[in-house]
Amino acid sequence: xxxxxxxxxxxxxxxxxxxKEKFNIKPEMDGILLLIGVQELGVGPQEFSKxxxxxxxxxxxxxxxxQSGYYIVEGHDxxxxxxxxxxxxxxxxxxIEQENFLKDHVLLYFEKIFEAEN
Numbered sequence: 001x002x003x004x005x006x007x008x009x010x011x012x013x014x015x016x017x018x019x020k021e022k023f024n025i026k027p028e029m030d031g032i033l034l035l036i037g038v039q040e041l042g043v044g045p046q047e048f049s050k051x052x053x054x055x056x057x058x059x060x061x062x063x064x065x066x067q068s069g070y071y072i073v074e075g076h077d078x079x080x081x082x083x084x085x086x087x088x089x090x091x092x093x094x095x096i097e098q099e100n101f102l103k104d105h106v107l108l109y110f111e112k113i114f115e116a117e118n
Contacts (some may be wrong), residue, residue: 013118015110018114034105035060037053041059071086
């Protein structure tokens with residue numbers, strides 16, 4: 001179990017380094033979620049309000065967890081923002097387990113993005 005946790009942390013660090021090389025930032029979880037949200041919204045970099053940033057992070061969480069069947073896109077509003085439906089309850093984890101669960105899904109998301117780029 002410890003080795004799997006260490007592997008996750010190594011993969012997470014490598015992702016942060018790759019994002020630093022690509023965007024000249026080395027973001028923490030919130031920054032990475034914001035990046036995913038902007039990517040999924042498809043509007044490109046721009047100024048967002050605090051509430052919009054929270055919505056973008058929500059889009060990101062739903063998007064990465066959709067890979068495992070927790071959410072599905074229900075549709076988009078008139079401004080093009082996606083809306084999600086929860087399909088199954090999330091696992092009941094403590095805070096560290098929740099963070100690792102999310103990290104694992106974020107890594108899977110970026111693996112697919114990087115594969116598509118190559």
